[in-house]
Amino acid sequence: MGETVVKIANLVKNYKELRALDHLSLTIEKGEIFGLLGPNGSGKTTTISCLLSLLAYNEGTIELFGQPMTPTSYDLKARIGVILQNVAVFDELNVYENIDCFCGLYIKDKARRRQYVDEAIEFVGLNDFTGFKPKKLSGGLLRRLNIACGIAHKPELIILDEPTVAVDPQSRNKILEGIEELNKNGATVIYTTHYMEEVEQICTRIAIMDHGKKIAEGTSGELKRLIKNTETVTIEMKEVNNALLNTMKGLPNVYDVKWEAGRLKIYLAGGEHNLLNIMDALKTSGTGFGQVYSELPTLNDVFLEITGKELRDKD
Amino acid sequence: MFLHNLKYEIKMNLRAKEVIIWMLLFPCVLSVLYKVAFGNIYENGGIKTVPVAVVENRKDDMFRIMMSWMGESKSTHEEEESNLVKWLTKTIKEKEENESTGEEEKPLLFHAIYCREDEAYRLLEDGDVKGIIFVDADGVPADTDAKKDDAADKESDEEITEWGSEAVKAFLDELGEAGHADINEGISAADYLTSEGLTLEDMVEFKDMLNSSSRLSLKIKSNGMEQSSIKRFLEMYGTLIKITGKLADGGNSPGTKNVMDIVVIEDVKLTDGNTDQFVTYMYNMIAMVALFGMTVALHIALYSEANLSDFGARRSCSATPKFTTIMAGLCACCFTQIFCVSVCITFQALVLRVDFGGRLPLVYLGGAIGAIMGVSMGFFVGAIGRIKYEAKIGISMAVVMTLSFMSGLMVSGIKAILEMHAPIVNDLNPVAIVADSFYYLSVDADTGRYFGKLAAMCIYTVIFIALGFLLTRRRKYESL
Numbered sequence: 097m098g099e100t101v102v103k104i105a106n107l108v109k110n111y112k113e114l115r116a117l118d119h120l121s122l123t124i125e126k127g128e129i130f131g132l133l134g135p136n137g138s139g140k141t142t143t144i145s146c147l148l149s150l151l152a153y154n155e156g157t158i159e160l161f162g163q164p165m166t167p168t169s170y171d172l173k174a175r176i177g178v179i180l181q182n183v184a185v186f187d188e189l190n191v192y193e194n195i196d197c198f199c200g201l202y203i204k205d206k207a208r209r210r211q212y213v214d215e216a217i218e219f220v221g222l223n224d225f226t227g228f229k230p231k232k233l234s235g236g237l238l239r240r241l242n243i244a245c246g247i248a249h250k251p252e253l254i255i256l257d258e259p260t261v262a263v264d265p266q267s268r269n270k271i272l273e274g275i276e277e278l279n280k281n282g283a284t285v286i287y288t289t290h291y292m293e294e295v296e297q298i299c300t301r302i303a304i305m306d307h308g309k310k311i312a313e314g315t316s317g318e319l320k321r322l323i324k325n326t327e328t329v330t331i332e333m334k335e336v337n338n339a340l341l342n343t344m345k346g347l348p349n350v351y352d353v354k355w356e357a358g359r360l361k362i363y364l365a366g367g368e369h370n371l372l373n374i375m376d377a378l379k380t381s382g383t384g385f386g387q388v389y390s391e392l393p394t395l396n397d398v399f400l401e402i403t404g405k406e407l408r409d410k411d
Numbered sequence: 412m413f414l415h416n417l418k419y420e421i422k423m424n425l426r427a428k429e430v431i432i433w434m435l436l437f438p439c440v441l442s443v444l445y446k447v448a449f450g451n452i453y454e455n456g457g458i459k460t461v462p463v464a465v466v467e468n469r470k471d472d473m474f475r476i477m478m479s480w481m482g483e484s485k486s487t488h489e490e491e492e493s494n495l496v497k498w499l500t501k502t503i504k505e506k507e508e509n510e511s512t513g514e515e516e517k518p519l520l521f522h523a524i525y526c527r528e529d530e531a532y533r534l535l536e537d538g539d540v541k542g543i544i545f546v547d548a549d550g551v552p553a554d555t556d557a558k559k560d561d562a563a564d565k566e567s568d569e570e571i572t573e574w575g576s577e578a579v580k581a582f583l584d585e586l587g588e589a590g591h592a593d594i595n596e597g598i599s600a601a602d603y604l605t606s607e608g609l610t611l612e613d614m615v616e617f618k619d620m621l622n623s624s625s626r627l628s629l630k631i632k633s634n635g636m637e638q639s640s641i642k643r644f645l646e647m648y649g650t651l652i653k654i655t656g657k658l659a660d661g662g663n664s665p666g667t668k669n670v671m672d673i674v675v676i677e678d679v680k681l682t683d684g685n686t687d688q689f690v691t692y693m694y695n696m697i698a699m700v701a702l703f704g705m706t707v708a709l710h711i712a713l714y715s716e717a718n719l720s721d722f723g724a725r726r727s728c729s730a731t732p733k734f735t736t737i738m739a740g741l742c743a744c745c746f747t748q749i750f751c752v753s754v755c756i757t758f759q760a761l762v763l764r765v766d767f768g769g770r771l772p773l774v775y776l777g778g779a780i781g782a783i784m785g786v787s788m789g790f791f792v793g794a795i796g797r798i799k800y801e802a803k804i805g806i807s808m809a810v811v812m813t814l815s816f817m818s819g820l821m822v823s824g825i826k827a828i829l830e831m832h833a834p835i836v837n838d839l840n841p842v843a844i845v846a847d848s849f850y851y852l853s854v855d856a857d858t859g860r861y862f863g864k865l866a867a868m869c870i871y872t873v874i875f876i877a878l879g880f881l882l883t884r885r886r887k888y889e890s891l
Contacts, residue, residue, distance in 0.1 A: 111889075148728045150717045152887040167727075167887055174730035184721035188426040189419065200415035201729035201736075245725075 099126040100162065101253055101284045102147065107156035109142055109308070116142045117153070118308040124286060124301075129279050131299030132288040133395060135405075139308040140288040141181065144257050147286075148178060160253065174202050177251030177283075181258045183242045185230045192217065192226040195244050202249035216248035219274060236267025243271065247278060254278060255286045260294060272298050292395040304395070306403050316395065323401040324351065324365045325393045329374055331360040332386035340381050347373050412731045413739050420743030425750075429804075430707060434751035438700045439758050442693060446763050449689045461637045462522045464531035464540040468547045474627070477648055482521035520644070535630065541637040543630040544645065691850065693765045695820040697778055698845035700755045702814060704748035704785025705792060705807040711740035712794035712879065718888040719797060737883060741790060741876070748782035768853035777852070777865060781845035784868045787875035788841070794882035814842040844868055 102124040109117040117139050124130045132140045145151040149167045158165045160172050185194045195213045203209040220240040260268045279285050296316050303313040336355050344353045349367030364370045531543040631638040713719045715737050717727040756778050759765040767774045819826035829836045837843045848864035
């Protein structure tokens with residue numbers, strides 16, 4: 097077992113009547129990319145704020161690198177890099193100056209700082225924009241600058257709070273690749289988002305949150321194994337009769353069949369050759385159909401099955 | 412880390428468009444506008460001579476002397492003047508010639524044309540004169556029939572009142588100094604005339620001249636600066652007649668000194684400074700710029716408090732203590748603000764040639780401390796509550812403009828009104844405190860009152876900074 101970087105135990109945070117965090121416990125090991133996944137209002141940002149000692153909490157303990165985290169733990173803070181949800185850069189300073197300004201909050205030595213700033217610019221790919229003011233940058237480039245400001249001092253623990261909100265796909269991929277690279281270079285990463293695809297793509301371990309509680313934790317595969325569904329087959333067809341529905345329900349490993357909006361969805365729990373069995377049944381019934389495709393379960397399915405609701409509103 | 416933060420805070424302040432517009436461009440442009448609009452009114456030779464017709468239904472020597480002193484006169488009908496009038500006119504003219512340096516000429520305020528009523532109306536109709544003064548027997552001195560409180564004239568009237576007050580004060584000084592007598596000490600003009608060897612008849616004539624005041628009335632065709640100047644002159648002349656009448660009766664009556672106090676507002680030792688209204692506007696302008704430090708310093712708390720901005724959250728997560736970032740912010744804002752105030756003072760002193768009484772270094776000192784006070788106020792306001800930054804900017808601007816208004820930046824008389832009805836407002840108004848410090852430098856020979864105002868600024872600064880730190884002392888927040 098590696099070194100524990102973050103240890104949160106029984107954390108409770110109340111906003112007057114509302115319980116934002118309900119006895120939350122988390123342990124994050126060194127070298128992990130830990131994903132905090134949950135819908136808006138589930139308590140992800142509150143967890144991060146408590147972790148950084150910005151918010152006062154009602155109960156529980158927080159330890160970073162084996163030491164209690166307090167507002168005056170400047171030695172601990174020097175080992176953390178924070179990229180908050182909203183872009184926080186100064187309009188009056190150009191790209192280089194912004195990164196240098198924030199890096200200077202951690203690194204005193206000028207020469208070392210200069211080197212770190214150059215490396216951060218290189219890392220986020222803003223070499224051609226060093227003299228640009230933030231207002232001249234696109235949304236994606238601005239996000240990259242925001243990240244550079246948070247990681248320039250080479251922190252051991254990087255906390256990213258929804259860094260890809262309102263970012264174009266190209267910049268999003270660049271950001272995700274960057275996070276993986278930072279992790280390869282030795283940084284432990286805490287990544288909060290409500291985009292399950294991102295979490296599945298980069299996180300080594302995931303905690304799913306809802307209403308301030310951790311409802312599940314593990315790797316992507318472990319979480320998916322928590323639920324009954326292993327595969328969903330979708331068949332596009334104009335109409336369906338009761339005989340076909342009953343046939344499908346009777347097939348091996350099928351535990352549910354739904355007909356909605358021109359699509360027949362067949363939910364399967366384990367087994368083999370499921371798609372072949374379904375195709376044979378279709379041929380026998382003589383019903384016309386369009387596309388047929390099979391999907392593996394997602395974290396949304398995990399969330400749906402555990403909470404009975406979607407992880408996020410459908411776009 | 413302090414110096415690193417300081418460097419970037421200064422950079423950000425000096426690059427902020429709001430700073431350039433409100434701290435540098437706005438006051439300079441406004442100063443130039445004031446200079447163009449009002450500067451010439453107060454400068455020697457800058458006053459336009461107002462042509463006025465005088466219709467004498469009754470001969471009033473005192474009024475004639477006053478008019479001849481205020482400008483040049485001509486008459487359509489020659490008339491023999493009395494010995495006393497000739498002597499008074501001659502004495503004043505001699506004194507003026509002796510004191511004349513050749514560079515400064517006494518401005519001609521009026522060009523009086525003594526004529527018949529029908530001629531006067533024709534001149535007024537043709538626009539050759541701006542008004543007709545009727546000198547009638549009996550009645551209340553210096554009463555005018557001109558429309559009072561005309562809204563269109565109000566602003567210019569304020570200026571003319573000041574100007575008229577100065578003119579009458581100057582006349583009294585001339586009269587007093589010509590006879591080596593100090594009117595303020597209550598030595599009567601009659602005593603002076605005796606010492607000059609004039610006869611009893613001359614004294615009686617002088618007393619009659621002062622006591623037999625005429626009823627003066629004014630006809631004008633339209634309203635304007637020139638008409639207002641005639642109107643105000645007549646009002647001030649009425650006051651003068653009241654005073655000199657009492658002096659002629661002995662000058663020691665209990666009410667005399669009080670009456671004098673109305674005209675000679677302040678009898679303190681003057682420096683070479685300029686006390687005219689234009690300069691007061693300029694002092695208020697610098698005070699306003701100093702107090703604009705409020706808007707510059709609003710961000711200090713905002714960028715340090717995690718519950719007020721994302722910058723605050725980012726800084727609160729960093730390895731730099733909050734105290735360091737706040738101190739760096741305060742120092743940077745003080746530097747920026749002192750720079751802006753210094754530019755404003757330099758611009759006024761060197762470009763607009765505003766007279767600071769020859770004590771420019773102390774003006775810079777006053778401006779600098781005023782700027783620090785403004786910054787401390789901004790730090791305090793920025794730390795209050797979770798109000799939007801834009802709203803705080805708006806509130807700060809409104810506060811500064813209101814305080815500047817009460818200090819007389821927009822309306823010259825407002826400060827005097829407050830001084831009369833609620834002097835505590837002027838004592839507490841930070842803009843007035845800064846402006847007064849410059850004023851005292853200009854009019855006082857010593858610096859006692861000036862340093863008193865500086866002390867008041869320092870007290871304000873300490874209070875606001877202490878309150879600001881009190882509000883930003885939190886390390887954890889209940890909500891973000």
